[in-house]
Structure formats: structure tokens, C-alpha cells
Amino acid sequence: MSQPTLEPEKIVVTLERLHQRIEERFPDAGLGRVCDDLVNTARTTAKRARALGAPFVGVRLGVLALIVAGLIAQIAAARYLHLERLGDDVANLVQSTEAAVNLLILFGGAVWFLTTLEERMKRARVLAALHELRSFAHIIDMHQLTKDPTIVLAPKNKRTQHSPARDMTEFELARYLDYCAEMLSLTGKLAALYAERLRDPVVVNAVNDVESLTANLGRKIWQKIMIISQLDETRGTSARSPAT
Numbered sequence: 503m504s505q506p507t508l509e510p511e512k513i514v515v516t517l518e519r520l521h522q523r524i525e526e527r528f529p530d531a532g533l534g535r536v537c538d539d540l541v542n543t544a545r546t547t548a549k550r551a552r553a554l555g556a557p558f559v560g561v562r563l564g565v566l567a568l569i570v571a572g573l574i575a576q577i578a579a580a581r582y583l584h585l586e587r588l589g590d591d592v593a594n595l596v597q598s599t600e601a602a603v604n605l606l607i608l609f610g611g612a613v614w615f616l617t618t619l620e621e622r623m624k625r626a627r628v629l630a631a632l633h634e635l636r637s638f639a640h641i642i643d644m645h646q647l648t649k650d651p652t653i654v655l656a657p658k659n660k661r662t663q664h665s666p667a668r669d670m671t672e673f674e675l676a677r678y679l680d681y682c683a684e685m686l687s688l689t690g691k692l693a694a695l696y697a698e699r700l701r702d703p704v705v706v707n708a709v710n711d712v713e714s715l716t717a718n719l720g721r722k723i724w725q726k727i728m729i730i731s732q733l734d735e736t737r738g739t740s741a742r743s744p745a746t
Contacts, residue, residue: 507698510548513691517541520688524681533645533678537685540638547692550631555699558620565616572609621702628696628705632712635693639686639712643719646682649675651729676730683723690716 521537528534649670670678693712696705 508691508695510544510551510695513688513695514541514544514548517544517685517688520681520684527674527677527681531678533642533681533685536638536641536645537681540685540689543634543638544688544692547631547635547695550627551695551699554624554628554696558623561620561623565619568616569613572612624700625702625705628700628702629708631696632693632705632708635689636712636715638689639716639719642682642685642689643722646679646723646726649679649726651675651726651733672730672733676727679723679727679730683720683727686716686720686723 517537518541521534521541524531524534524537690713693709693716697709
């Protein structure tokens with residue numbers, strides 16, 4: 503049985519449909535432009551995720567060539583020291599042995615650096631991409647920041663000169679907040695694509711941070727939606743109750 507994985511193409515399709523829904527419902531809202539940018543980022547993320555899942559052949563061949571060259575250099579250095587000719591010359595033997603050991607240690611460090619080069623290159627690319635997704639999450643949160651359902655509960659409150667425009671109906675406000683919650687959820691799914699392709703602990707922790715951020719921001723939005731839902735239920739109960 504194969505392990506279930508996220509399909510980048512389906513995430514892109516879902517975001518494209520979400521963008522269409524936002525444009526149809528709120529054609530003049532800035533949220534639609536943000537979603538359009540997120541769609542383009544999703545397409546790029548799908549390509550990046552596929553590329554990260556494949557080996558960097560050029561890097562691996564270069565690393566292999568450098569390791570072979572290093573081995574040849576180690577053999578040449580060992581022959582140059584001529585340890586077998588030192589015989590009872592303890593002082594020279596100790597110095598030559600110390601030099602050989604230092605060369606081996608340096609070579610071992612170089613091998614470790616080269617063999618982890620591909621992983622570190624992928625990690626750097628993923629962390630930069632996750633930073634972009636994190637920025638999207640904060641931008642989406644900014645768009646829903648002024649969408650306050652308590653204004654719907656008390657629409658007659660006096661506005662100040664610099665109060666944000668709040669001309670949405672209860673239904674429109676709930677839909678707008680729902681779109682924001684969907685965008686945040688899909689942003690977290692885009693981040694999860696990187697963790698599936700690259701099991702590096704640093705990458706996994708960074709992905710978890712993005713997913714936690716989007717989940718916490720989405721939870722705040724759903725609290726606003728629940729307030730609107732409770733308002734509808736209260737009004738429906740009042741309408742069904744007999745007049746006193």
C-alpha cells in the first residue's frame with residue numbers, strides 16, 4: 503500500500519477555483535489580488551517541490567570528483583612522507599605521523615562538507631520559500647483584521663473619521679472570512695509539500711512553524727465566523743418565538 507501524499511497540482515487547482523470565487527463575490531477587493539499572487543506562488547512551489555525530490559546530479563558528480571581528487575592527494579602525500587624509511591628516527595617519525603594524521607582529519611572534514619553540500623543547498627532554498635509563504639499568511643491576516651463581526655452586532659455605533667469602511671452584510675462578511683481561512687489553510691498545505699520532499703529536520707521544523715502560524719490565524723478567523731453564526735441563530739430563535 504503506497505503512502506498517501508499531497509498532490510501539488512490539486513492544491514493549485516483548488517487555489518485557482520478559490521481565486522475565481524473571490525473575484526466573483528468581491529471583484530474590487532484586494533483579497534483577490536493576494537489570492538492571484540498565491541496561485542502563482544503555488545505553481546512555483548509545485549515545480550520546486552518536484553525539483554527538490556530529485557537528486558542534484560551536477561552537484562553529486564562534482565562532489566565525487568573532488569573526493570576522488572582528495573584521495574589521490576592523500577596517497578601522494580603518504581608517499582612523499584616516506585614513513586617506511588624513517589626507521590628508528592623517532593623525532594622525524596612522530597612529526598611525519600602527526601602530519602599524516604592532520605591531513606586525514608582535514609580530508610575527513612572536507613568529505614563531510616562535500617557530502618552534505620546538496621542537502622544544505624536544498625535546505626537553503628526551502629527556507630527561503632517558506633519565508634515567502636509565511637509572509638503570505640501575515641498578508642492574509644492583515645486583510646481580515648478590520649473585518650469585525652461585533653460591528654454587525656451593533657451597526658448603529660458611531661463611526662470615527664478614520665474608521666475603516668464596513669459596508670458588508672452578515673453573509674458577505676462570513677464569506678470573506680471563510681475565503682481568508684481557506685487561503686491560510688492552503689498556504690499551510692504548500693509548506694507541507696516541502697516537508698514531504700525533504701525530510702531534513704531543520705526543514706520539517708520550519709514547515710511545522712508555518713503550519714502552526716496558519717492554523718492559529720485561521721482559528722482566530724473561525725471565531726469571528728462563529729460569532730456571526732450565533733447571531734443568525736439568535737435572530738432565528740427570536741423570529742420563531744411568540745410575541746409577548
